[in-house]
Amino acid sequence: MSIRQSLALISLSLLISACQHFGGEPPVEVKQVLSEQRPAGCPETDERCPLVNIDTQLFESEPALNALIDQRLRKMTINSPDATIPATLESYQEEFLRQAEPGWSSYLQAKLREQHGSLLVVELSSYLHTGGAHGMPGRGFINYDREQGRELQLADILLPGKEGAFWRAAASAHQQWLVENEHDASFARQWPFQRTRNIALLRDKVLLKYDVYSIAPYSSGHPELEIPHSELSGILKPAYLQ
Numbered sequence: 072m073s074i075r076q077s078l079a080l081i082s083l084s085l086l087i088s089a090c091q092h093f094g095g096e097p098p099v100e101v102k103q104v105l106s107e108q109r110p111a112g113c114p115e116t117d118e119r120c121p122l123v124n125i126d127t128q129l130f131e132s133e134p135a136l137n138a139l140i141d142q143r144l145r146k147m148t149i150n151s152p153d154a155t156i157p158a159t160l161e162s163y164q165e166e167f168l169r170q171a172e173p174g175w176s177s178y179l180q181a182k183l184r185e186q187h188g189s190l191l192v193v194e195l196s197s198y199l200h201t202g203g204a205h206g207m208p209g210r211g212f213i214n215y216d217r218e219q220g221r222e223l224q225l226a227d228i229l230l231p232g233k234e235g236a237f238w239r240a241a242a243s244a245h246q247q248w249l250v251e252n253e254h255d256a257s258f259a260r261q262w263p264f265q266r267t268r269n270i271a272l273l274r275d276k277v278l279l280k281y282d283v284y285s286i287a288p289y290s291s292g293h294p295e296l297e298i299p300h301s302e303l304s305g306i307l308k309p310a311y312l313q
Contacts, residue, residue: 100131121171123164127181147197187274189218212271244296
């Protein structure tokens, strides 16, 4: 594997595979689907060869979740205002390689981060490099309730009227993150707290993950804020605090 591929895969998998834990529940049956495509005749040893790497998962008896993962990964390929969502991941691979210049690469990944109770928490990752000093990574989560057969949104897990309290708890976690990372007042003014759509409902906490350039510079990667369940009593519905 080339250095270029290794760095991109590390960017994709960091904190995903290392953080999986499923407790005592019977593990859901998951099948990995991996595809890496290059232009015809382009050897793996040539780092100038464009490539598309798609590493996703299929969940046994969960067709709605599988369809949602596919949809989200296709949406993560959008990198310009006039771009459209590809019809399939296969068509995206073909079109990307058709237009790609030497050195371009695209990585897409879906991986089960955690299973607890009826919830499956899937983390989505992307990395797109189309020239320049570095590529652009992306992240997302799907909190899927197997009993309800659907994705949970923030409003589904909060008690009525508690959205403001939730984001105040997140802002407090951000202050702690600033202290832990030794960021001063100037940094906080330049990179103020903001909300994120990337929310993971984990076993003992709620995790907020931020895109690059949101609350920190690119070099900080994807900042993570953690809100322990102990700080969400009276904010989260009791069913999601167990």
